[in-house]
Amino acid sequence: MVGGGVAGLVAAHDLAARGLRVTLVEAEDHLGGAVGAHQVAGLVMDSGAESFATRSRAVPDLLEELGLGDRVVQPRRGGSWLFLPEGAVPAPDSGILGIPADPTAPRLRAAIGRAGVVRAGLDRRLPAFVGMTERSLGGLVRVRMGERVLERLVAPFTTGVHSAHPDDLDVDAVAPGLRRALREHGSLGAAAGALRRAAPAGANVAGLRGGMNALSEGLVRELERAGVKLVTDYDVIALDRDPRREGWMVIQRQPRRGEKTAVARGELLVVATDGATAVRLLAGHRHELQRFTPEPGPQVALATLVVDEPRLDGAPRGTGLLVSEDARAVRAKALTHATAKWDWLREAAGPGRHVLRLSYGRAQPDASAVPPEVALPDEQLIRLALSDASTLIGVPLRPAQLAGADIVRWRSALPRAGVGHARRVAEFRRALAQLPDAVAVGGWLAGTGLASVVADTRSQVRALLAEAGVPEAAAPPGSGPARTDIDPTRRKD
Ligand SMILES: Cc1cc2nc3c(=O)[nH]c(=O)nc-3n(C[C@H](O)[C@H](O)[C@H](O)COP(=O)(O)OP(=O)(O)OC[C@H]3O[C@@H](n4cnc5c(N)ncnc54)[C@H](O)[C@@H]3O)c2cc1C
Structure with a gap:
């Protein structure tokens, strides 16, 4: 396993739960990637992600498994605001991604003006198929609700969360189910409202008492208990085929204590790094993967x-x-x-x-x-x-x-799910399937956000295990076949 962000930790957790011996190699001196902690003025809090989307059970189910279910907390319902050229106004809060569920809500008028409200209201009268062929979030919102909703409500949201304008984001990647809901409910506002209501207690996100860093901590604790070998402070620079048996060798560099390399061996490989690193490491074995190098986030x-x-x-x-x-x-x-x-x-x-x-x-x-x-x-x-x-x-x-x-x-922690993201990911994974003993996971494939990353990682690991013929029934951690091990002999670069 290469990469110890949440994707890598979750993959290691699921592999160990199926009885495999797992070695996880991480470049930094700590695990968790974008889900970590820092201390400021004596307060320990999240240094990156601070919440998770409640639109699916992916994160809550994992938290239950880790015994963290009772730490889940809801944010206070104080409402949020928008800062527009003319100053701060309360944000309409009935939809998702800044898309208002009710174009006639009084709060909306302050944010987009009367003309904006009138244009947004057109959404309810347009036939459902209008906008269905738009692939970008921006294209869909513009055609259904107009420029003011797009620039004043949706763009601040996606810039804040995804660091990208809605025109540069794939609608299916950042708002899964939105186009289907539009078809079902007949308008974009109704679709946004339906997705919002589908979230438990009407909240879009939840967090953990003590911060989301407790998720990384909980995963690491569970991995240690399961006997997973956690190797930090090793920068993986290459992946080689093991000449002695089928499988992989992980070539590492230990940056802080001199230019050493070490070798880990295993029959199955999970690459859970950022996209550029994953492609660089894997393209040595399938050259056509090179073209999937993502744009830097x-x-x-x-x-x-x-x-x-x-x-x-x-x-x-x-x-x-x-x-x-x-x-x-x-x-x-x-x-x-x-x-x-x-x-x-x-x-x-x-x-x-x-x-x-x-x-x-x-x-x-x-x-x-x-x-x-x-x-x-x-x-x-x-x-x-x-x-x-x-x-x-x-x-x-x-x-x-x-x-x-x-x-x-x-850096590289917020990959962009650009237009055509889902198709590119499918193509990448088809090409990678030529290496049946390897998978790649992480936000650059799943889409930014813990809900997407956790769900996608678990399904990729299930597919890898099925391909490798590992039996379904859970065995006690560490009791299964020795699938990976680490070579204790380290040689100089
Ligand atoms: C500031 C910030 C705030 C966020 N807020 C939220 C939020 O509130 N809610 C939410 O759901 N999501 C949020 N996200 C997104 C979410 O944190 C990420 O989608 C998710 O954590 C990505 O996990 P990952 O494991 O794919 O990637 P990462 O966490 O980036 O982990 C990748 C790991 O691979 C390691 N690695 C890279 N190269 C190598 C190598 N050569 N050798 C060994 N290891 C290597 C890296 O050091 C890193 O630890 C936020 C992200 C950021 C950056």
Whole structure:
């Protein structure tokens, strides 16, 4: 197994549960990838993902298996806001991805104006087939509800969550089931409302007490218990065929302690890295995989500020704001008022102390360019974040009120599900099937988000095991055939 983000950890968990001996190799010195923790002003909280979509049972079922089911919590229902060129307005919250379920809702008027409301209302009168051939989310929303809904409601959402404009996102990848619901319900608003209602208790997302990092922690604990060999701080640089027997050899580099390589061997291979790395590692064995090298995803930076300001106790902007690209007063693309969103964090912080999480890094015309805010040194980005937070929340915040701050930068952690994503993934997997003892998993294939990553990883691992003829019945972890092992002899590069 290569890669120890959530996809890799889940794959290792499912392989071990079927009685296989598993070795997992991770480049960083910690496991969990984009689902991790950091400590700011004494508060331990998520450094990346902080919630999961409740549209499917994928994550809740996994959490139950890990004994974490009782830690699932709902965000507070304070509502969220939009920051538009003219200022902050409450966001319509009845649909999904910013698509309003009810185009006549009073909140909508403040966000898109009367003309926008009239145009959005047309959605209800258009025949269901209008827009069905649109492959991008942007194309579908534009044709059904018009430009104002697209640019003022949906674009801030997708820029905040996927770091991409809706025109650059595959509708089936980012909104699975939306086009089917449109066919069934006759309008895009009704479809968005139906998908929203399908989520338990009407909430789109849920989290974990203590943060989503508890998921990575729970998986690692379970892997250790099952005897999975976890090798961190080893950068996998190549995959070779094992000349001594059928199977794979993993060639690693240990970056921090000199240029050493080590070899892990196994009969089955799971590659759970980012897309560019996965293609690079696998293309040596199937050259045609080369053409699936994904475009680099946007680089993002998260600025976490812990501030002492009692006026934030009333959560003046609900759980946070998404920022329209046209709003020039700030450079952040989203702000989460984390202590207003999660009760456990508010209790941990105490009265008057607040956690604000601002994200930076809008998609650049040149996909490989670093967004200017992400390129700023930490100190400057923290100053910018404090000033942006003051504007967004509407309460002036001074440096003296800062109890702590941290910047976390993510590269290649938010792959883009561009138009035609599902077809490209299917083609990639058909080509990879020529290597029947290998699979690739992760957000670059499944689509960004834990619900997609967990569901897809588990189904890929099931298919790999079926192909390899591993019996269905669960055996006690570690008791099965020795499918993988690690060679203790390490040679110099
Ligand atoms: C800032 C941020 C916020 C997010 N918020 C949410 C959220 O609130 N809700 C949600 O559902 N999703 C969220 N996501 C998305 C979600 O976190 C990801 O979709 C998911 O965690 C991806 O998991 P993964 O295992 O595919 O990738 P990753 O977590 O990126 O893991 C890949 C792993 O492979 C390792 N690796 C790479 N190359 C090598 C190599 N050569 N050798 C060995 N190891 C290697 C990496 O070090 C990494 O640990 C967020 C993502 C980010 C970045």
